Amino acid sequence: MGSLRRTASCAEVDNSKIGQEVVLAGWVQRRRDHGGVIFVDLRDRGSFLQVVFRPDIAESAHEHAQNLRSEYVILVKGKVEPRSEDTVNPNIRAGDIELAVTELRILNSATPPPFAIEEDAGVDESVRMRHRIHDLRRPPLQRALRARHNLFQAARAALSDLDFIEIETPILTKSTPEGARDFLVPSRSHPGDFYALPQSPQIMKQLLMVAGYERYFQLSRCFRDEDLRADRQPEFTQIDLEMSFVGEEEILAVLEQVTKRIFSDVGGIELDANIKRISFVEAMDRYGCDKPDTRIQLELVELTEVFRSSELRAFRMGVDKGGIVKCLPIHDAQGMSRGRIDKLESMVKKELGGKGLAWVRVMDDGEWQSPIAKFLSDQEKEAITKATEARPGSVLLFASDTKARVNAILTRLRTDLGWELGRVEDRPWDVLFVVSFPLFEEAEDGSITYAHQPFVAPVEEDIALLETDPLGVRATHYDLVINGVEIGSGSLRNHRSDVQRKILEILGYSEEESRELFGFLLDGLEIGAPPHGGFAFGLDRMVMMLVGGESLRDVTAFPKTQRGQDLLMGAPSVVALDQLEELGLQLRPQEDE
């Protein structure tokens, strides 16, 4: 580089700089060599500019420019000049000017890139992952990481303004049995013992409340060793917050402000004044899931009672066994072919574990075309018609199974068909709080388990129900749902140790186990714990929504593949035997069968 230093970025060079001498630095986006004159599109962070090498201006720079190739790193000095009228390119930024180079310094050469560094590289994602650095040079990831930064800043500013303070909590922490599988870190000084990476800073932030910090936040890394999805990475970032001496309303008010600030600062989007609320029960009834996209206009209808004594044995027996029947009515669905319905049925069976998909098509004359019609009494047909508002042109899709599976099947059909058939309200954002979740739910083996996590406080007037009807206890839990994606969740926590102990007892922990596993929290609750509660936003998912990404990999600098590998670094990887020895570890031979 010598003594020459960059004096401007490409973005700063416009026709107000005509006549001035500037020094630019960046990468060769493209070279167009005309023999006598050579054009190079110079790219730097966020912009680019055409620079031109002419032998009549600088013989030696022109000579050197012949050696330039894509992605070479260069420094150029020259004069900003207007382009002649016939060479102006109105399709690009600064297409009316160019830099006439007087001096070229090649700072570094580069091997040819595996794909074009352009808006749309048009290559397979595995190629992009393997060459992540090149991919990171492309505009989509540049924008995403910029948006991510803006989101960090917006969150920090919003919470700081609300008097929250940022406190770090440990990454090396203790394994606790609840929730996801932990990532473990072996301890060298305590052979056989392990740290765990935090799934979230949940207990730590509660202890900070006990310690009197009153308003905490952290942009915290979280780790969960579970199978991945497009919207799930093994490590991710949360905007984690907790506050004392508040109830649900005060927390929701904070969340509303933070959410709006983020949307406004990052996406330039002004959300409605008040975020809509819907109860868990209503969400499940109408949409079949606890994170509905309410822009989709299709809704489910409960029909269990209709089939309680039906001749349709498949349904009646399901109901006898405690299952339910629900229907997804789709009106004006003449365009939905039999073939499409068959495809839906096979999807339901294969992907969702359903037994089948019963359906009815109401013909123009009101007749029911349906594999189940012959089992239905007129009375039942009438009840179904009334409940679903079926009319000629309607297609009714039925699911009969356990409550969970019925809802899973129909919510999937509702989403897929809603988009496919265009039954979606024309507004870009659907933001809502889902509230009044149950505290507990029944596990498959009939035992009682927590619905979200074991520290959620029950609604105050339901505390008495802990003794008599735990499954009926409402929680102070709330989720933020945007466009059908769970963006975050939170609750009030148990600040009374007797309530917390009772809940752990209901969850099946003995007194000893509770003390062993959560003793430091239970102790904390006995040294003057204030009422407190909080929330955690999934930062990655928010960025993904705001930049319109398809997966978290689109908004993460160095993401993992679906099988948890970093293809760039090659992690995870084997380690040296003496490293294992030092940790007191020994690998078990792989069993092959």
Added chain:
RNA sequence: GGGCCGGUAGUUCAAUCGGUUAGAGCACCGCCCUGUCACGGCGGAAGUUGCGGGUUCGACUCCCGUCCGGCCCGCCA
């Protein structure tokens, strides 16, 4: 753990029913070119068809296994 889709040159794709030497665009390399901006012209190089096995006179193609990428179910408070 399970279902589905995919894997051919650096890259994006093609290759008829299993049949000649696996082709093409872009990228790359060389030469030419003073106004391009996806520059252009001429020429060239580039392949363990993911890997292993099988069937066959013959396999990119069919079969089995396996690895890798993706989407989903389970799982993930």
